[in-house]
Amino acid sequence: MNTADPKIQQSLYARHEKIYPRQAHGRFARLRVLSILVLLGIFYGTPLLRWDGHQAVLFDLPARKFYIFGLTLWPQDFVYLAGLLIVAALSLFFFTALAGRIWCGYACPQTVWTEAYIWIERKIEGTRSQQMKRDKAAWSWDKFRVKAIKQTLWLVFSLWTGFTFVGFFTPINELAASFIGFNLGPWETFWIFFYGFATYGNAGWMREQVCEYMCPYARFQSAMFDNDTLIVAYDDMRGEPRGPRKRSVDKSAAGLGDCVDCTLCYQVCPTGIDIRDGLQYECIACSACIDACDEVMDKLGYDRGLIRYTTENAIQNKPSKILRPRIVIYAIILAIATITVFYDLSQRVALDLDVIRDRNQLYRETNEGLIENVYTLKILNMDDNPHAFILSVEGITDLELFTDVDNIYVNAGTVSELIVRLRADEANLSAQSASVSFRLQAQDANHLIVEEEARFLGPRK
Amino acid sequence: MNDMSGMQIPFRQKCIVTLWPSFMIAIVATGLFFSAFDPSELYPYNLDIEINVVGAYTLGFFIFWALSAISSAITLYFAITNCRKIHADQSSHSPS
Ligand code: SF4
Numbered sequence A: 001m002n003t004a005d006p007k008i009q010q011s012l013y014a015r016h017e018k019i020y021p022r023q024a025h026g027r028f029a030r031l032r033v034l035s036i037l038v039l040l041g042i043f044y045g046t047p048l049l050r051w052d053g054h055q056a057v058l059f060d061l062p063a064r065k066f067y068i069f070g071l072t073l074w075p076q077d078f079v080y081l082a083g084l085l086i087v088a089a090l091s092l093f094f095f096t097a098l099a100g101r102i103w104c105g106y107a108c109p110q111t112v113w114t115e116a117y118i119w120i121e122r123k124i125e126g127t128r129s130q131q132m133k134r135d136k137a138a139w140s141w142d143k144f145r146v147k148a149i150k151q152t153l154w155l156v157f158s159l160w161t162g163f164t165f166v167g168f169f170t171p172i173n174e175l176a177a178s179f180i181g182f183n184l185g186p187w188e189t190f191w192i193f194f195y196g197f198a199t200y201g202n203a204g205w206m207r208e209q210v211c212e213y214m215c216p217y218a219r220f221q222s223a224m225f226d227n228d229t230l231i232v233a234y235d236d237m238r239g240e241p242r243g244p245r246k247r248s249v250d251k252s253a254a255g256l257g258d259c260v261d262c263t264l265c266y267q268v269c270p271t272g273i274d275i276r277d278g279l280q281y282e283c284i285a286c287s288a289c290i291d292a293c294d295e296v297m298d299k300l301g302y303d304r305g306l307i308r309y310t311t312e313n314a315i316q317n318k319p320s321k322i323l324r325p326r327i328v329i330y331a332i333i334l335a336i337a338t339i340t341v342f343y344d345l346s347q348r349v350a351l352d353l354d355v356i357r358d359r360n361q362l363y364r365e366t367n368e369g370l371i372e373n374v375y376t377l378k379i380l381n382m383d384d385n386p387h388a389f390i391l392s393v394e395g396i397t398d399l400e401l402f403t404d405v406d407n408i409y410v411n412a413g414t415v416s417e418l419i420v421r422l423r424a425d426e427a428n429l430s431a432q433s434a435s436v437s438f439r440l441q442a443q444d445a446n447h448l449i450v451e452e453e454a455r456f457l458g459p460r461k
Numbered sequence B: 001m002n003d004m005s006g007m008q009i010p011f012r013q014k015c016i017v018t019l020w021p022s023f024m025i026a027i028v029a030t031g032l033f034f035s036a037f038d039p040s041e042l043y044p045y046n047l048d049i050e051i052n053v054v055g056a057y058t059l060g061f062f063i064f065w066a067l068s069a070i071s072s073a074i075t076l077y078f079a080i081t082n083c084r085k086i087h088a089d090q091s092s093h094s095p096s
């Protein structure tokens, strides 16, 4: 769809009218509820899990450490997080090409929370028609009461959401303790309200407008589509000409298609579109219209699937292919990226060594006539245990290494600095600058080993 | 064509297109920046402010947000002011 078309732009920015989606019942509605409950459960439940004496998943910003179950990531490991994000993006591409906007319909936080807020709204305000009637009516005590209850529930739910969100970044039991004791820190308070307010606004008020105006994915997902992508579509060859009829009427004798023009598919749509107008940018593939239409078809004794999951090709009676170059290419890229990230992660060494040359002096000549270079070593022990380390260096014949401590001992999760002097005979230096390689090895753990290159400078040759 | 002049974009949408993309960029920028720099090592002039680490992240986030919002706003301004129309207005004022 060409979003640069001024007409579409006009309609995109048109005045908004509230959409009252009617509740859909059916197999996809159940699947959606299941998916939404699981995802909400994961969000609200994860910060409460414990692992080895700490919160299982904690992006501990104050301490600058990310705990993900058994794994502890440091700012140095940022590249793994970036890698995981790339894998997530590639999976989104892959699944979009394969199955269209299933992400939008079943898993996007926008959808998940919107459905939760709509659920609360329905519990308090009643069905679609009750809501529409009440909103049209003048303000009354009853209207005020109903609205006030809904807003209160929405706000409480938002605050809980904001609280849980902050609980991913600061230990949630401390957070809960200070929350109960009314002594939350100013920043935590701020973020709870900020995130809670964002949830309240997006899921309570903005809803489908987030998808239409704000979501980047919604804008570019069509680039991943082809005629074999799974979409929700109306079979107009079967449905048209549409029109109401009595159940007793023989449709072919009356010259009618299967669509009885009950507009239920439109009434259930959370984005307020009529799927019978064809594939539209607004459609988030929530499949509510499939359920609504199937129910009608069942009542009339017609076959289900006038609106169904299908492909552009299938609707036009052409064969659909699952394996096609686009899918294969996305799959290969995704597989390579996933394997790379997880392999690298499995090879990750919880030890980091930084070598910094002394900036004041290029080199020094000792009394014995040797050339000396001085370095500062920063040792970061990212392991969960303290370790003693053995330091060695190579790269120049008879290179000697001196440190100002006898034992290199670094506590768990801390950085230690060490001054190191290297001495070499000038005769063994073939150039003004030579490369040396430090090797640091934990005494009690073979896998904790790192090497780091550095320059050794001597007199001009 | 992509001529959006003459079209009234509601104020609310203007806010969305300025504040929202910059918000996303600010999250990325904050993540990148603070994974490279530890706020507790960042107080350059021994500032006498009592601010904890989370506060520093928050401040950084809002600075990034503000900067990218300015950029978005300028982009929006350029996109909705039609240069050809300005040009036409100017030439109609000239004597010829
Ligand atoms: S359009 Fe965007 S915001 Fe809406 S459901 Fe899809 S991914 Fe989520």
Ligand code: SF4
Pocket (backbone or CB within 6 Å): A232, A265, A268, A269, A270, A271, A272, A273, A274, A275, A282, A283, A284, A285, A286, A287, A288, A289, A290
């Ligand atoms: S048209 Fe799309 S968004 Fe609307 S109910 Fe059907 S699947 Fe959902």
